[in-house]
Amino acid sequence: MLRFHTAGESHGQGLLGFLSGLPAGVPVDSAYVNRELQRRQGGYGRGGRMRIEADAAQFLSGVRHGQTVGSPIAILIENRDWENWKETLAVEENPAARAQSKPLSQPRPGHADLAGCLKFNLHDARYVLERASARETAARVALGALAKLFLRQLGMEVASHVVAVGSVKLAGESVPFGRILALRDQEIVLNCVDPETEARMKAEVDRALKGRDTVGGTFEVVAHGVPPGLGSCGQWDEKLDGQLAQAVMSIQAVKAVEIGTGIENAAAFGSKVHDEIGYSREASRFTRPSNRAGGLEGGITNGEDVVVRGYLKPISTLRQPLGSVDLETKEPVKAAYERSDVCVVPAAGVIGEAMVALVLARAFLEKFGGDSLQETRRNYDAYMQQVRNL
Numbered sequence: 001m002l003r004f005h006t007a008g009e010s011h012g013q014g015l016l017g018f019l020s021g022l023p024a025g026v027p028v029d030s031a032y033v034n035r036e037l038q039r040r041q042g043g044y045g046r047g048g049r050m051r052i053e054a055d056a057a058q059f060l061s062g063v064r065h066g067q068t069v070g071s072p073i074a075i076l077i078e079n080r081d082w083e084n085w086k087e088t089l090a091v092e093e094n095p096a097a098r099a100q101s102k103p104l105s106q107p108r109p110g111h112a113d114l115a116g117c118l119k120f121n122l123h124d125a126r127y128v129l130e131r132a133s134a135r136e137t138a139a140r141v142a143l144g145a146l147a148k149l150f151l152r153q154l155g156m157e158v159a160s161h162v163v164a165v166g167s168v169k170l171a172g173e174s175v176p177f178g179r180i181l182a183l184r185d186q187e188i189v190l191n192c193v194d195p196e197t198e199a200r201m202k203a204e205v206d207r208a209l210k211g212r213d214t215v216g217g218t219f220e221v222v223a224h225g226v227p228p229g230l231g232s233c234g235q236w237d238e239k240l241d242g243q244l245a246q247a248v249m250s251i252q253a254v255k256a257v258e259i260g261t262g263i264e265n266a267a268a269f270g271s272k273v274h275d276e277i278g279y280s281r282e283a284s285r286f287t288r289p290s291n292r293a294g295g296l297e298g299g300i301t302n303g304e305d306v307v308v309r310g311y312l313k314p315i316s317t318l319r320q321p322l323g324s325v326d327l328e329t330k331e332p333v334k335a336a337y338e339r340s341d342v343c344v345v346p347a348a349g350v351i352g353e354a355m356v357a358l359v360l361a362r363a364f365l366e367k368f369g370g371d372s373l374q375e376t377r378r379n380y381d382a383y384m385q386q387v388r389n390l
Helices: 030-041 080-084 095-100 113-120 126-132 134-152 177-185 195-210 240-249 345-368 373-389
Strands: 003-008 014-020 058-061 073-078 157-165 217-224 254-259 278-280 285-287 306-312 323-325 332-334
Touching: 003 134, 014 134, 030 134, 030 345, 073 134, 113 126, 134 157, 134 345, 157 177, 157 195, 157 345, 177 217, 217 345, 240 254, 240 306, 240 345, 306 345, 345 373
Parallel strands: none
Antiparallel strands: 003 014, 014 073, 058 073, 157 217, 217 306, 254 306, 278 285, 323 332
16 A cells, blocks of 8 residues: 655754655656655745745655665655754753743644644644644655656646635636646746736735735646546545545645535536536547546546645734734733745645645555556556456
């Protein structure tokens, strides 16, 4: 089984990512992985931290001479800002340094600060926010890039675009995948396929910045070339739509997930929702004129594009803080302010790509197996011949 874990804190020495189960023989392009990390750092509305860090993946194991070798992969992403925090977050006990560090005792509404302090019996939210921070997702993006490289070898691509920032939404029906994929080669502003809509999104971010506020939005991840048959209807936790929803919901600040046009579908009659089925004898495949199901029916992929949307709340760190209560005195205070972003929707889309790719790669390997890429491809090719014969 494909498994991954991350470790590290926002201002610690660095971030670690671990990936096991990827077959041997998958080509690994380090420049591609680092480009994905740069995409996560980009976008209009990002804060000062992005000017400090220049994320790059260091492969510690599992990749030799440009290919995976079948052993667990370990990746390190160093934090440049560690130099400014090594006393505050020292590993060894240092009473003098600890005395100089001011505890973060004004929890921010909407952040993990208070819930984490209650859970771990802490009076300093610093230790909670360091791990709860979205900085952790840099490791996920690096691991997701490896999953994308694996899927690409089997004809699949994963990309994202922004469909809403605040109240500004992209109008129209589904966007052709080619237009979404083309955004990869462009400088990330707000990662919207329509320049006019993106300009209005940018103005929305400017309004939030001027008001010392933050703004959320919606990103859409599309996986193209996904075969039918991934996932299962056998048990609740084998349903692939549930796994995708959990993966995207796990991204910091995501508060809702949608498969296909699920939200719109809930307000429509069935005759306007379900994707009719056709057949192309020329291509020897079943076809759909629409994809409102988002490529999944009964928890199983149906051969159409997999479409997942993440709905992002505004970042909880505000330049004009909301009311809170001091953890020590229990007196009313203003919430703490940490260097933060105004809008992170494009970055969240890149993280969404990574999570979708990791889930799809795991489902693919669960179905087709293979200790090497060649073995996996043979199994997959035989299955697709079976599908065509059907």
